[in-house]
Amino acid sequence: MAELEIRDLHVRIEELEILKGVDLSIDRGEIHALMGPNGSGKSTLANTLLGHPNYEITQGAIIFAGQDITEAEPHERAKAGLFLAFQYPVSIPGVSIANFLRMAINAKREEPIGVKEFRGLLERAVELLDVDRSFTSRPLNDGFSGGEKKRAEILQMAMLAPDIAILDETDSGLDIDALRTVAEGVAKLHASQGLGALIITHYQRILHYIKPQFVHIMLDGRIVLRGGEELVERLEREGYDQIRQEHSAVV
Amino acid sequence: MSSVPKETAAKRPRHREATLYQPLAGAGARDGAAASAAEDGDSAALLAHLRERALATYETSELPVWRRSGFWTTSYAPLDLGALEVRHHEPATADAAAPLPDAAARTLPERPRAGRIVQLDGSVVSIELDVSLAARGVRLCSLEDAAAEGSEAFARWYSKRLTADRHKLEAANAAFWSGGAFLHVPAGVVVEDPFEIVHVVGAPGSAQHARVLIVGGPTSEFRVHEYTLAESFDGQALHTEGFELYLEDGARCRLAHYQDLGSAEIYDSTTRVVAVGRDAFCHWLPALLGGHLVRQHLELAVMEAGGDMAFRGIFFAENEELLDMFAVDLHEAGPSGGDVHWRGAAAGSSRASMEGLIKINPGAQQTHTYLQIHTVMLSPRARIDAIPSVLVSADDVSASHGGSVGELDEDVIFYMQSRGLDRTAAVRVLVEGFFEPVLGQLADEPLEAVVRARIAEKLAAAREDIEAYAAGR
Numbered sequence: 001m002a003e004l005e006i007r008d009l010h011v012r013i014e015e016l017e018i019l020k021g022v023d024l025s026i027d028r029g030e031i032h033a034l035m036g037p038n039g040s041g042k043s044t045l046a047n048t049l050l051g052h053p054n055y056e057i058t059q060g061a062i063i064f065a066g067q068d069i070t071e072a073e074p075h076e077r078a079k080a081g082l083f084l085a086f087q088y089p090v091s092i093p094g095v096s097i098a099n100f101l102r103m104a105i106n107a108k109r110e111e112p113i114g115v116k117e118f119r120g121l122l123e124r125a126v127e128l129l130d131v132d133r134s135f136t137s138r139p140l141n142d143g144f145s146g147g148e149k150k151r152a153e154i155l156q157m158a159m160l161a162p163d164i165a166i167l168d169e170t171d172s173g174l175d176i177d178a179l180r181t182v183a184e185g186v187a188k189l190h191a192s193q194g195l196g197a198l199i200i201t202h203y204q205r206i207l208h209y210i211k212p213q214f215v216h217i218m219l220d221g222r223i224v225l226r227g228g229e230e231l232v233e234r235l236e237r238e239g240y241d242q243i244r245q246e247h248s249a250v251v
Numbered sequence: 252m253s254s255v256p257k258e259t260a261a262k263r264p265r266h267r268e269a270t271l272y273q274p275l276a277g278a279g280a281r282d283g284a285a286a287s288a289a290e291d292g293d294s295a296a297l298l299a300h301l302r303e304r305a306l307a308t309y310e311t312s313e314l315p316v317w318r319r320s321g322f323w324t325t326s327y328a329p330l331d332l333g334a335l336e337v338r339h340h341e342p343a344t345a346d347a348a349a350p351l352p353d354a355a356a357r358t359l360p361e362r363p364r365a366g367r368i369v370q371l372d373g374s375v376v377s378i379e380l381d382v383s384l385a386a387r388g389v390r391l392c393s394l395e396d397a398a399a400e401g402s403e404a405f406a407r408w409y410s411k412r413l414t415a416d417r418h419k420l421e422a423a424n425a426a427f428w429s430g431g432a433f434l435h436v437p438a439g440v441v442v443e444d445p446f447e448i449v450h451v452v453g454a455p456g457s458a459q460h461a462r463v464l465i466v467g468g469p470t471s472e473f474r475v476h477e478y479t480l481a482e483s484f485d486g487q488a489l490h491t492e493g494f495e496l497y498l499e500d501g502a503r504c505r506l507a508h509y510q511d512l513g514s515a516e517i518y519d520s521t522t523r524v525v526a527v528g529r530d531a532f533c534h535w536l537p538a539l540l541g542g543h544l545v546r547q548h549l550e551l552a553v554m555e556a557g558g559d560m561a562f563r564g565i566f567f568a569e570n571e572e573l574l575d576m577f578a579v580d581l582h583e584a585g586p587s588g589g590d591v592h593w594r595g596a597a598a599g600s601s602r603a604s605m606e607g608l609i610k611i612n613p614g615a616q617q618t619h620t621y622l623q624i625h626t627v628m629l630s631p632r633a634r635i636d637a638i639p640s641v642l643v644s645a646d647d648v649s650a651s652h653g654g655s656v657g658e659l660d661e662d663v664i665f666y667m668q669s670r671g672l673d674r675t676a677a678v679r680v681l682v683e684g685f686f687e688p689v690l691g692q693l694a695d696e697p698l699e700a701v702v703r704a705r706i707a708e709k710l711a712a713a714r715e716d717i718e719a720y721a722a723g724r
């Protein structure tokens with residue numbers, strides 16, 4: 001069984017069904033890309049996987065590391081090794097990145113992390129993401145630029161070392177250099193720690209740095225097409241309309 | 252520190268919202284007889300006269316009830332005044348280091364300090380002062396002693412701005428105060444460590460009428476931490492306080508109050524005035540963290556040109572507590588600066604009303620000031636009323652206000668949970684982060700730690716409420 005198994009997932013927000021039966025398996029060390037037009041349900045899937053209270057699962061199951069986590073609290077999912085880099089990270093005024101990360105790391109441990117060990121981890125993450133050391137003293141996402149927020153997400157991911165990460169449009173809002181830094185950071189974690197990832201994106205660019213083995217296309221709350229890297233190029237050429245037509249023809 | 256850009260300033264004299272309370276009259280309780288006693292330097296006569304007048308007000312007035320808009324009434328009527336008495340304890344002696352009352356021993360941080368005066372109920376029970384400071388003319392003693400000694404600073408400043416006739420409890424304080432604290436930091440003396448002034452209500456039935464007078468001489472610099480505490484007990488008690496701090500030309504003071512009367516049925520009626528002289532500066536930070544019924548009038552007045560102040564505050568009401576605050580930023584002369592920033596939370600069925608007023612008097616030109624009040628409700632039954640007002644009677648000024656009223660942001664909580672923090676921890680981080688912009692400005696590690704610990708304790712106590720709040724959404 002794969003590390004993360006999503007089975008026939010149906011999700012509702014305020015009486016409206018958004019996900020209409022999603023199946024997806026992601027194993028450690030695998031890179032998956034999820035693409036789909038605005039409003040197709042990609043973020044809904046991401047948020048549901050982490051247990052956002054506004055998203056109601058009406059059918060189906062989420063299995064992670066052999067455990068059914070469909071009903072689990074968000075923090076239990078995080079502790080089990082799931083991570084979400086948010087499309088729109090919120091700010092936490094008054095709490096520095098470093099302090100927040102210390103709390104997050106300690107939440108996973110019996111004994112609080114030692115000062116030295118923490119500093120070592122932080123230094124490596126800061127290097128990986130090519131940010132200034134002072135960056136981690138700033139209140140988390142408070143007044144951050146779009147690009148800084150995205151870097152802060154991946155910095156947290158590097159520190160928390162999840163087994164499976166969902167990156168919800170982490171590439172949006174990054175300039176070329178930042179995109180490369182962030183993407184290479186993810187690629188390194190993939191190579192060194194066997195990170196498995198679901199990369200949600202609208203663009204090809206990030207996938208040049210992290211090659212996906214699996215590509216999934218979501219339309220209207222369903223994954224309608226699966227394939228390899230070649231799908232990305234096809235999408236770039238044809239757009240979603242062609243796929244939508246074929247798909248509705250099938251339905 | 253005119254940080255408010257001129258273009259965005261509210262230039263028109265404007266009454267934004269009706270204020271229910273009024274700033275104190277500048278003249279305080281002093282009438283002609285008081286003024287001439289003061290002029291003669293006769294502090295005993297001054298005090299006797301003011302006590303007598305206050306007594307007359309006390310005897311002819313009722314316990315105050317303030318009816319406010321909507322849900323709000325602040326009423327001292329349930330207080331059984333006749334059953335209360337001023338309790339006296341063995342006075343402090345010079346040699347014996349009296350043990351701290353339990354509540355103080357529990358709360359006060361271990362730290363270096365310049366001096367400390369402790370009042371239990373009606374009596375000062377201990378006084379200590381760094382000998383090197385005493386040698387430089389710093390005076391820390393009971394206010395009774397200062398009056399009896401004929402202190403010049405007492406005659407000049409006592410009740411210079413505090414009134415005694417607005418309501419029965421204010422009059423009670425002026426008429427009946429005992430013990431009291433007096434601190435005088437003479438001209439040019441700079442003190443790094445804080446002076447601590449501690450009030451403890453020790454037992455049910457106690458009426459504590461606390462009085463504080465602090466005078467900072469020209470260009471002096473010092474810190475004051477005042478603690479208002481109570482032992483835990485069943486039954487009614489009363490704490491009234493009249494607090495005055497005067498900063499003479501160029502003096503600088505960082506003043507903080509830690510108020511936590513705990514869960515006993517204690518009524519608190521407090522008026523505090525801080526008055527800032529020419530080119531003087533005060534950073535004032537009250538932390539109001541508990542009491543059955545608390546009414547505080549907190550007034551920071553810039554008396555003379557060049558005065559500057561930062562007025563910060565935090566409050567956290569819980570259970571059935573009722574907290575009624577009136578914070579005034581008064582500018583009597585310009586140029587002057589002001590910056591008022593309050594943050595408060597309410598849990599349980601508590602109610603808190605925070606009325607903030609900026610008042611700029613005629614002639615206080617080139618005053619720049621800003622008032623903001625931020626609040627967060629931690630329970631569906633809690634209520635916070637935040638009422639900012641601006642009263643401007645000068646044209647070349649900037650005065651504006653802002654703020655926010657909020658509930659817990661579930662998206663922020665989810666974000667933290669998705670990183671591994673459980674809900675309780677996430678809420679704690681959120682609320683602590685909410686207070687941080689103000690709390691961090693205490694710029695005093697030991698005191699910050701005390702306040703943080705108390706906030707954490709209150710959050711832990713409110714946990715069930717917070718859970719229920721989330722579930723009910």
Ligand SMILES: Nc1ncnc2c1ncn2[C@@H]1O[C@H](COP(=O)(O)OP(=O)(O)OP(=O)(O)O)[C@@H](O)[C@H]1O
Pocket residue numbers: 013014018036037038039040041042043044045054087
């Ligand atoms: N909290 C919410 N309340 C109501 N509707 C919501 C909420 N969140 C999402 N939706 C709706 O669910 C649908 C799917 O939204 P979702 O954010 O999952 O799309 P997406 O694929 O991530 O789009 P994008 O590419 O623009 O990020 C949309 O129609 C959206 O309006």
Ligand SMILES: [Mg+2]
Pocket residue numbers: 042043044087168169
């Ligand atoms: Mg999205």
